[in-house]
Amino acid sequence: MVVTKASDWAGDIGKEIRNSFGELMVGLPQPEPLLSVSQVAPNGFGTMMQVGRNIMVIGVADEEEYFVRNNVYAQPQTIVYVYAKDKAGVVKMFKKHQEEIIKTFIESDVNMLQNLFSKNKLDDSQFKTLQNLGISLTINNKFNTVDDTGDFLWLRQHLSSGIAKTGSNNILVYSVPLEDETQVLDSIVAVRNRIGKKYIPGSDPETMHMITEKAYTPFTFDAVIDGKKAYETRGKWEVKNDFMAGPFLNYTVVDKKNNRLIVFEGFTYAPSVNKRAFLFELEAIAKSMKIQ
Template identity: 65%
Template sequence: MNKLITLFALIFITISCKREGGKSDYVLPTSNGNTNKILVVTKGNDWEGKIGDEIRIVFGEHQVGLPQPETLLSVGQIDPVGFKGFMRNSKAVLIVRQSEKERIVVERNKYAQPQILIYATSKDKEGLVNLIRNRGKEIIKLFKDEDIKFTQNIFNKEKVDENQFKTIKSLDITLTIPKRFNVVEDTGDFLWLRQHLKSGIARGDGTNNILVYSYPLEDESKVADNITTMRDVIGKKYIPGSKEGMYMITEQAYTPFTFDAEIDGKKAYETRGKWEVKNDFMAGPFVNYTIIDKENKRVIVFEGFTYAPSVNKRDFIFELEAIAKSLKIK
């Protein structure tokens, strides 16, 4: 009997062990909320006033490269008195309030797991408005990076062995690819994977697609300027339409946006734009990561593109972004 009591005591002590931050790993509930969505905790009159207006302006900026206007993040609001119970378990929370110090503080896994809380504080309302205006992009990046990690953790639990793909092996890279993707083509030089979407109006016809390939690095200074040209060459060679003479190209009426990026610690370019099928009506958004691999004198390209008629596409493209950012060169 004494041994049994001792055993229960040891179990209780183990479960009650504190991790850094003072909370038990075993008692935190699972957080709730979707990716690309945040909960803003601020007073109702502030939300309806200048502070709320600035938040809506900054966080309501449209994601480039999408056919329909979609914001970078979806935002909801709750008064501080209501921030308790189930609401406190939200996955991504921005707490805006007055304090003696003007600062941005990040706290993780306080009420639930995984969770990120960002505190934006200043001594008065005008200071809060300026803080959101001047550091809003920094706050957005914090939330986005956390969502990338969250999504990658999910995909890691359902990933396939990438060594089954000839192109992945020949490029000597690793990539977290969820089981939901199936091979369309895998030549050893070019990989095309496709996921059939199962939700909303896109069900049946909608697809998420991954392309992976490389080409020799000749002049690094020209890589960014050649991204559109290279993807059009690949589209003509590998991505056919329903009839002869139809193939994927960069939409001619929409100029893609290219940004500096980094993948696996290497210089890269992130390009967002729209694709279309030449001489056809199919179209959609794409995100392209062009990675400069100096050591191996090559350029590696990961591209994700979506075909999902009549539905919003931000979250589909975001999943492809999360997969792209898992790429590592061996």
């Protein structure tokens, strides 16, 4: 929620915010913005509005300032304040901090989901694969086991909203040896294709299995999981020789101490509905990872 004057929202300040927050999330089959945004005027920012979880207060003030406050009116809550002495200065100040602001709001939502999941958490000591790999995760208890070999874990949550009631959210966890750290980035797609062929069959296991969609190049970003260097890859999966497809989110964590790569992958199958929220839940679970 953006707290700013209607005239500022209609002008350059609002345009800059909408362009930044409205940037499309990569790896989704349908266009969905990174953040959904709404505006309220300062005189309309009363008690009902103040319980919002993520709020940005922005506008002209006597001093140029940027700061963040938590749990001001409600809990959990993150409020970002952006001020400058004139409208051009406000735009400049926002542009200077826009990446940090987006990161702040996303981290806020990740923490909120992790806290929510911890209240209804699966006992991850029941999974042979997590025990063997020395990993713990905060996974909500709506996930059921599809496969747990000791080397490979596949969990599935059936989605019950709207058209997606035939769909599912899925978690995969496994490890591969760390052979050459300089080659990790280039090997991510090949590794997930190999795992898909071995463990994730289609309706005809002889000819169908999960692969990375060839028509869409995945995007990879630097990340940190449990204090360790990692790569975040977003793209689309499909089942070879079949019509099933959807987005995936892959975290490949460099575990030098144990000379291996830990891979957490989340993928969603939810035909005809928006998928950002489903993938975000998988992101929150991935970022809860603790490695022994």
